Amino acid sequence: MDVDLVQLESSLWVGKKRYRAALTEWHLNWTELDKKNRDKTVSVPVSEIVAVEEGHVEVLPQRSVSEDTDRDFTVFYVKRSSNGSSYGLLWRLGRTQFSCPSRDLRDQWMTQLRIALKTHSPSRPHRLLVFINPFGGKKQGREIYHSLVAPLFELAGVSSHVVVTERANQARDHILKKDLTGFDGVVCVGGDGMFSELLHGVIGRTQQEAGLSEHDPSLQSCDLHIGIIPAGSTDCVCFATVGVNDPVTSALHIIIGDSQPLDVCSVHHRSSLVRYSVSLVGYGFYGDVLAESERHRWMGPLRYDYSGAMVYLSNRSYAGLVQYLPADPQLSNPRDNTRCLSGCSVCSKSTERLFPHSPDASSNYISHFSQFSSDSEGDWVSVEGRFKAVSLTCMSSSCPRSPLGLSPSAHLADGTGDLIIVRDTHPLGFLTFLHRHTSTQDQFDLPFVDVHRVKAVRFSLPPGEKEDEDEERETVNGGGMAEEGERTSRSGSQHHLVERGEERGMANDRRKKDLCGLCCSKPPSVSVWNCDGEILPHTEILCRVHGQLVRLYARGMEDGSATPTRK
Numbered sequence: 001m002d003v004d005l006v007q008l009e010s011s012l013w014v015g016k017k018r019y020r021a022a023l024t025e026w027h028l029n030w031t032e033l034d035k036k037n038r039d040k041t042v043s044v045p046v047s048e049i050v051a052v053e054e055g056h057v058e059v060l061p062q063r064s065v066s067e068d069t070d071r072d073f074t075v076f077y078v079k080r081s082s083n084g085s086s087y088g089l090l091w092r093l094g095r096t097q098f099s100c101p102s103r104d105l106r107d108q109w110m111t112q113l114r115i116a117l118k119t120h121s122p123s124r125p126h127r128l129l130v131f132i133n134p135f136g137g138k139k140q141g142r143e144i145y146h147s148l149v150a151p152l153f154e155l156a157g158v159s160s161h162v163v164v165t166e167r168a169n170q171a172r173d174h175i176l177k178k179d180l181t182g183f184d185g186v187v188c189v190g191g192d193g194m195f196s197e198l199l200h201g202v203i204g205r206t207q208q209e210a211g212l213s214e215h216d217p218s219l220q221s222c223d224l225h226i227g228i229i230p231a232g233s234t235d236c237v238c239f240a241t242v243g244v245n246d247p248v249t250s251a252l253h254i255i256i257g258d259s260q261p262l263d264v265c266s267v268h269h270r271s272s273l274v275r276y277s278v279s280l281v282g283y284g285f286y287g288d289v290l291a292e293s294e295r296h297r298w299m300g301p302l303r304y305d306y307s308g309a310m311v312y313l314s315n316r317s318y319a320g321l322v323q324y325l326p327a328d329p330q331l332s333n334p335r336d337n338t339r340c341l342s343g344c345s346v347c348s349k350s351t352e353r354l355f356p357h358s359p360d361a362s363s364n365y366i367s368h369f370s371q372f373s374s375d376s377e378g379d380w381v382s383v384e385g386r387f388k389a390v391s392l393t394c395m396s397s398s399c400p401r402s403p404l405g406l407s408p409s410a411h412l413a414d415g416t417g418d419l420i421i422v423r424d425t426h427p428l429g430f431l432t433f434l435h436r437h438t439s440t441q442d443q444f445d446l447p448f449v450d451v452h453r454v455k456a457v458r459f460s461l462p463p464g465e466k467e468d469e470d471e472e473r474e475t476v477n478g479g480g481m482a483e484e485g486e487r488t489s490r491s492g493s494q495h496h497l498v499e500r501g502e503e504r505g506m507a508n509d510r511r512k513k514d515l516c517g518l519c520c521s522k523p524p525s526v527s528v529w530n531c532d533g534e535i536l537p538h539t540e541i542l543c544r545v546h547g548q549l550v551r552l553y554a555r556g557m558e559d560g561s562a563t564p565t566r567k
Ligand SMILES: Nc1ncnc2c1ncn2[C@@H]1O[C@H](COP(=O)(O)OP(=O)(O)OP(=O)(O)O)[C@@H](O)[C@H]1O
Pocket: 132, 133, 134, 135, 136, 137, 138, 165, 166, 167, 168, 169, 189, 190, 191, 192, 193, 194, 195, 197, 231, 232, 233, 234, 235, 492, 493, 494, 495
């Protein structure tokens, strides 16, 4: 067992009260020396100390240092507080001003604390590349960064290079093409669309540097960390990996160098990469709602409720063949009623399984997908029929509106995804399924719903329903990712990463055709795929889950008292 050895111990004053303070290898503790309060010890993990400053220092709203303070020092650290309206724990900047009997003792404390920070927090970032989307969410990205985040970075000695984006895909292209020497991580101030840009940039660049093609089944895991400062209208990835959508909480996770590995799903059409996803690849209902909501962007966030209602009322289902490669059921399953929380044991064990030969699990891992070869074709399971919705998620995809998410027991970093198949059913049954996403009732405990933990999924249309446009689209796109300067046709700030303008035109045409079922008597026979909020230009796709492909400055949801559980 590790012994937490004391490095320094002395009496210190906080205000008018005397404390016994001790710095051990892993904690800074202080206990009041008043008889009544002796049991009251404040204990801060060294890894959660943000900064140590000489004197009495204030940071917010403005930095100030009091005079005559050569016996004082201030410790800034992470302080947790629950928030009635949110499920996770908010992190705030805690601050305690200590006074020492002598200047020598003050210097000893400063030195020991700074050594402890260096020794026990080696993964803290020193230099970050920050992309701010000035048009994301309520258009407050710049203000959020400069008023709430930048002062914290400055206090913690994190330097940042800030790029305020002027167009969609600028952040992705910057990461793909510019010199990133000296940066420990990239940070976006925006919503899920901005995160997706960083995800595509970081994965693409890592493959380029490793001399690999993104179209191959094997991808190299990425060293460059990604941070998310939530400032969008949808911040699902932040919520699912941190537990709250709060810029200060996220900034503190970045500062202390938290590292959360994340599974990523690559979506391919034939043998070409189309996009990456971390939260939802959904066909049928979820695709239709996205397509419909794009036509009503003028409604703002209300468009999702409106489109959801319209698509529900249109009562559509789609024929198709879903095939999946099951994950090992001995390790976990989507109905085992567990939650992937900070320090999740399923994800930790997966690290050893996914990186068996790597001394440092986080670096230079190439995932080989031998299971996709034709030799193991027999391992694939097929489900044919009519579906209301088919979705694959690599995480619970919980969000403020659905606190347990699409698949409450899904894991962030176990190398699997959850495939949810909702077969055709009567409208009331489907409404029950949808309603359960907003409650703690089990949405899989319905006779027309199946859920499987999988490593890969394939979707094909029934014979006679082939995608005519695909040949054409593939020629336009060349099957690859779009180049800089691509033209996008979407109004507002949302843009596709993949398609060029021509391709987008075709996708729009098809979407219009597909959506005529809302007002015409003949419903469409083919839906579209919603891939983390973007419409895919193809219907027949293959999705592969890449275990722990990227790393976020996060630690998963903390087990706060308000963490909901399923009934
Ligand atoms: N300067 C810019 N001008 C226009 N679009 C941009 C700009 N910077 C980034 N984008 C694009 O805007 C999209 C949405 O941004 P983001 O996710 O930050 O905000 P959001 O409000 O959550 O998005 P949405 O409008 O989809 O709800 C991203 O896909 C990104 O590519």
